[in-house]
Amino acid sequence: MRALTATNDFVVKFANVNGSGSASANTLFAKSILRMGIPIASRNIFPSNIQGLPTWFEVRVSGEGHLGRRGGVDLMVAMNPQTWDRDVAEIEPGGYLLYDSTKPLPKSKFREDVNVIGVPLTEMCNAAYTDARQRQLMKNIMYVGALSALLQIDPAVVETLLGEQYKGKERLAQSNRDAFHMGRDWALRNLECPIGLRLSALDAVGERIFVDGNSAAALGAVYGGATVCAWYPITPSTSLAEAFERYCRRLRMDPETGKKRFAIVQAEDELASIGIVVGAAWNGARAFTATSGPGISLMQEFVGLAYFAEIPAVIFDVQRAGPSTGMPTRTQQADILAAAYASHGDTKHILLFPEDPHECFTMGADAFDLADRFQTPVFVMLDLDIGMNDWLCEPFRWDDARRMDRGKVMTAEELEAGKTFGRYLDVDGDGIPYRTYPGTHPSKGAFFTRGTSRDRFARYTEQGSAYVDNMQRLLRKFETAKAYVPRPVERRAAQPTRDGVIYYGSSSAAMREALGALEADGIHLDALRVRAFPFHDDVMDFIARHDRVFVVEQNRDAQLRTLLTIEGCVDPARLVPILHYDGTPITARFIRAAIADKASALNVVPLRKAMP
Amino acid sequence: MSYLPKPKLHHPTLPKNALGYTRRDYEGAISTLCAGCGHDSISAAIIQACWELSIEPHRVAKLSGIGCSSKTPDYFLGASHGFNSVHGRMPSVLTGANLANRDLIYLGISGDGDSASIGLGQFAHIMRRGVNMTYIVENNGVYGLTKGQFSATSDKGSKAKRGAVNTDEAIDLVGLAMQLGATFVARSFSGDKAQLVPLIKAALLHEGAAFIDCISPCVAFNNHEGSTKSYDFVREHNEAVNRLDVILGRQPITAEYAPGSVTEVTQHDGSVLRLRKLAPDYDPTDRVAAMNYLQERKAAGEIVTGLLYVDPDPTDLHANMGTVAVPLNRLGDAELCPGSAALARINAALR
Numbered sequence: 001m002r003a004l005t006a007t008n009d010f011v012v013k014f015a016n017v018n019g020s021g022s023a024s025a026n027t028l029f030a031k032s033i034l035r036m037g038i039p040i041a042s043r044n045i046f047p048s049n050i051q052g053l054p055t056w057f058e059v060r061v062s063g064e065g066h067l068g069r070r071g072g073v074d075l076m077v078a079m080n081p082q083t084w085d086r087d088v089a090e091i092e093p094g095g096y097l098l099y100d101s102t103k104p105l106p107k108s109k110f111r112e113d114v115n116v117i118g119v120p121l122t123e124m125c126n127a128a129y130t131d132a133r134q135r136q137l138m139k140n141i142m143y144v145g146a147l148s149a150l151l152q153i154d155p156a157v158v159e160t161l162l163g164e165q166y167k168g169k170e171r172l173a174q175s176n177r178d179a180f181h182m183g184r185d186w187a188l189r190n191l192e193c194p195i196g197l198r199l200s201a202l203d204a205v206g207e208r209i210f211v212d213g214n215s216a217a218a219l220g221a222v223y224g225g226a227t228v229c230a231w232y233p234i235t236p237s238t239s240l241a242e243a244f245e246r247y248c249r250r251l252r253m254d255p256e257t258g259k260k261r262f263a264i265v266q267a268e269d270e271l272a273s274i275g276i277v278v279g280a281a282w283n284g285a286r287a288f289t290a291t292s293g294p295g296i297s298l299m300q301e302f303v304g305l306a307y308f309a310e311i312p313a314v315i316f317d318v319q320r321a322g323p324s325t326g327m328p329t330r331t332q333q334a335d336i337l338a339a340a341y342a343s344h345g346d347t348k349h350i351l352l353f354p355e356d357p358h359e360c361f362t363m364g365a366d367a368f369d370l371a372d373r374f375q376t377p378v379f380v381m382l383d384l385d386i387g388m389n390d391w392l393c394e395p396f397r398w399d400d401a402r403r404m405d406r407g408k409v410m411t412a413e414e415l416e417a418g419k420t421f422g423r424y425l426d427v428d429g430d431g432i433p434y435r436t437y438p439g440t441h442p443s444k445g446a447f448f449t450r451g452t453s454r455d456r457f458a459r460y461t462e463q464g465s466a467y468v469d470n471m472q473r474l475l476r477k478f479e480t481a482k483a484y485v486p487r488p489v490e491r492r493a494a495q496p497t498r499d500g501v502i503y504y505g506s507s508s509a510a511m512r513e514a515l516g517a518l519e520a521d522g523i524h525l526d527a528l529r530v531r532a533f534p535f536h537d538d539v540m541d542f543i544a545r546h547d548r549v550f551v552v553e554q555n556r557d558a559q560l561r562t563l564l565t566i567e568g569c570v571d572p573a574r575l576v577p578i579l580h581y582d583g584t585p586i587t588a589r590f591i592r593a594a595i596a597d598k599a600s601a602l603n604v605v606p607l608r609k610a611m612p
Numbered sequence: 613m614s615y616l617p618k619p620k621l622h623h624p625t626l627p628k629n630a631l632g633y634t635r636r637d638y639e640g641a642i643s644t645l646c647a648g649c650g651h652d653s654i655s656a657a658i659i660q661a662c663w664e665l666s667i668e669p670h671r672v673a674k675l676s677g678i679g680c681s682s683k684t685p686d687y688f689l690g691a692s693h694g695f696n697s698v699h700g701r702m703p704s705v706l707t708g709a710n711l712a713n714r715d716l717i718y719l720g721i722s723g724d725g726d727s728a729s730i731g732l733g734q735f736a737h738i739m740r741r742g743v744n745m746t747y748i749v750e751n752n753g754v755y756g757l758t759k760g761q762f763s764a765t766s767d768k769g770s771k772a773k774r775g776a777v778n779t780d781e782a783i784d785l786v787g788l789a790m791q792l793g794a795t796f797v798a799r800s801f802s803g804d805k806a807q808l809v810p811l812i813k814a815a816l817l818h819e820g821a822a823f824i825d826c827i828s829p830c831v832a833f834n835n836h837e838g839s840t841k842s843y844d845f846v847r848e849h850n851e852a853v854n855r856l857d858v859i860l861g862r863q864p865i866t867a868e869y870a871p872g873s874v875t876e877v878t879q880h881d882g883s884v885l886r887l888r889k890l891a892p893d894y895d896p897t898d899r900v901a902a903m904n905y906l907q908e909r910k911a912a913g914e915i916v917t918g919l920l921y922v923d924p925d926p927t928d929l930h931a932n933m934g935t936v937a938v939p940l941n942r943l944g945d946a947e948l949c950p951g952s953a954a955l956a957r958i959n960a961a962l963r
Contacts, residue, residue: 208963227711228708260933261935261943263940265711267737268733272704272707279675279705280940284712399952449693449697
């Protein structure tokens with residue numbers, strides 16, 4: 001039988017039962033490969049459930065450093081009888097199946113073209129442990145031990161990691177080490193080790209870090225000076241607010257009094273969350289909320305008020321699929337239009353599209369400067385794939401000379417000196433007015449905040465001309481923002497081409513990999529990674545320079561393409577949608593096939609040439 | 613409403629408070645509400661209370677939702693920042709504002725539609741959290757701006773102007789506030805300034821969640837025969853449990869009271885609430901007894917007013933959270949940004 005062979009280039013998938021304690025063993029497996037200097041991309045696929053339903057963990061080992069999901073499975077660690085059949089079916093021909101061989105399974109349960117590796121995990125656990133929970137948990141560490149022998153993971157690395165994980169809990173560290181070696185030794189004694197899939201130490205990880213986007217964004221909020229966080233639990237954004245609290249407790253306690261330099265409210269719903277953010281920001285604190293699609297829907301009214309009343313707000317939208325439960329634990333980029341034009345009336349908002357946790361941190365901090373500078377809501381558009389999975393990315397960086405940009409805030413001294421204050425007066429021609437914080441001056445600078453019905457000095461008026469004047473200024477302000485938001489990043493094809501591709505957010509890793517493959521196929525594409533809305537002039541320039549541009553996104557309705565079409569008055573026929581929206585992260589294989597397919601279909605060959 | 617602009621010049625003999633301000637310095641823009649609207653009396657009572665307490669007007673933040681009552685913050689304290697926010701969502705905006713700067717005085721103005729219908733959830737949660745504020749509901753039992761629909765505080769059996777009778781149970785905001793943990797709860801009547809002004813003063817001095825349900829008749833849509841929120845009905849059924857004087861510092865006692873007829877409650881800030889008892893044995897520091905009493909009198913068809921409950925030593929959201937004494941909006945880069953060295957340590961732990 002054929003057996004796949006590959007060094008530092010394969011996919012291992014773990015099929016587990018939710019709540020069985022597999023997560024920490026799987027993370028141990030992933031991290032030990034990283035510590036061997038080999039890049040990996042790992043992804044959780046989990047249910048809307050606390051305990052009992054199936055959950056999967058996928059590790060893509062890529063010595064070349066591809067961080068997108070590859071698709072396909074070379075080695076399946078099948079620990080969940082519930083999903084056995086589909087797990088086995090997913091293995092590539094010539095691939096491997098590692099399973100718990102304690103109970104014999106009929107031959108029909110296996111595939112002819114798959115290499116089967118049985119390890120009697122339950123039997124070993126039952127022999128070694130008496131406690132039921134321990135039997136369950138140690139089974140996971142044991143299969144990591146077996147895998148270390150099969151794939152050639154350095155056992156010293158695993159021991160070091162266990163030591164770090166259970167620092168100060170030596171007994172726990174030792175029992176984990178014992179279980180690891182039990183699995184490893186059994187495999188070495190009874191199986192042919194290694195198999196065709198092998199690891200070989202590299203130096204390809206460098207100084208990169210392994211972290212999830214939600215934690216990174218939360219840390220960005222800490223560095224960005226956020227002091228008020230109001231949120232309502234919703235998958236997949238919950239861990240962002242929780243990470244903010246964790247980091248604040250470590251980094252934001254007053255050393256003298258032990259008091260908090262931050263306030264976190266778990267609000268009663270998303271309406272209250274954004275209301276608290278708006279109130280805090282109106283009063284001069286940097287404030288944010290973290291949510292997902294349904295939360296964005298609920299926040300619409302407040303987002304509109306913040307836009308018209310010109311109040312800063314940062315909203316982290318960790319996007320997911322659809323309403324209700326189930327698909328919402330899967331990833332999508334499906335809130336682009338909902339966020340860009342959120343609320344009633346004529347509104348447009350600043351959106352940022354981080355590609356990985358490194359940018360979640362950077363943009364997480366930048367969002368607060370942008371919100372203050374433009375006195376408006378700013379959406380940081382993460383998704384479940386970036387937010388809840390650990391990604392290998394550049395380390396976080398911070399310039400200690402950097403200071404918060406609080407934007408145009410008039411001080412008591414300036415008011416006292418007689419500077420003219422009109423809350424909605426465009427003094428500098430950039431559309432951005434000055435604001436004052438409540439309580440600034442005894443007799444100057446106070447104003448009454450309301451939605452739209454006011455003049456340049458915040459006096460109540462229902463006159464149409466004052467409304468139009470204000471709406472035009474808001475447009476000027478949005479125009480000014482184009483130069484402040486992160487610029488797009490262009491990557492030129494190896495040879496001149498009239499075709500381009502636009503992509504953003506979590507599709508980036510898969511896109512980069514696909515570009516290399518497409519080039520090998522003879523399809524040359526200039527590529528532009530869009531990082532923000534409003535679109536920088538470079539984006540429209542890129543589209544103008546190409547005959548057709550593929551737009552790669554993870555939603556059904558080609559939402560970024562729609563936004564480009566509307567905002568850039570682009571002929572929709574020139575923007576070809578490449579859409580992936582089944583809830584799994586987009587893969588290079590998908591992009592490559594979809595673009596190749598569209599490219600050939602769209603290639604119109606002149607009739608005369610086509611004739612023999 | 614009046615179209616006459618207010619003269620800017622003040623009469624030189626107008627009385628001044630400790631800060632040297634006259635009452636006129638606490639006024640705002642001219643009201644656009646109907647002549648005789650109870651809400652304007654409440655605005656006047658707020659002006660009087662702030663003037664008497666010598667509060668610096670710019671240290672007050674006025675927040676409201678949407679509706680007739682929510683328009684009123686424009687009509688008092690013109691030197692204060694105000695925020696006419698989202699219908700029913702003033703409590704969350706006020707909570708956020710309070711978190712940002714604990715040093716200002718927060719005054720939330722709402723109506724019965726704003727707080728008891730669309731905003732009942734936020735009303736409940738701001739009381740639970742014990743936000744340090746004065747929250748006044750200008751309660752007229754009717755939607756004014758949309759012309760006369762029943763609100764959720766309309767009493768069962770109350771008749772609308774066009775004759776419809778309300779069949780739904782009324783929401784009792786006072787009962788809810790007490791049950792949900794507000795530490796100062798009062799009910800008053802916009803037509804009784806002598807009762808209302810001291811209650812607002814006491815609420816402003818209270819360092820916790822203070823709630824005043826102020827019945828405020830709507831002269832346009834709810835002041836007719838058959839309404840239970842009309843001037844006549846409220847005057848007939850008003851049963852005050854006490855009369856309040858707020859005493860700051862060491863003001864001499866000028867009035868003589870019969871023994872046992874006065875209760876004094878010292879608030880956390882040192883102000884003394886002197887309550888002249890009108891209902892025998894009513895103890896406004898006993899929450900459970902107060903709730904029982906209110907239910908009893910309500911069953912008897914009375915509208916109980918006065919200071920109904922006060923916790924003289926309340927906590928607030930900041931105390932519960934353990935936030936620093938300096939307002940969060942005054943913290944700068946040095947206090948907020950952990951810097952590159954801390955980041956290097958975080959990076960190291962993620963490898």
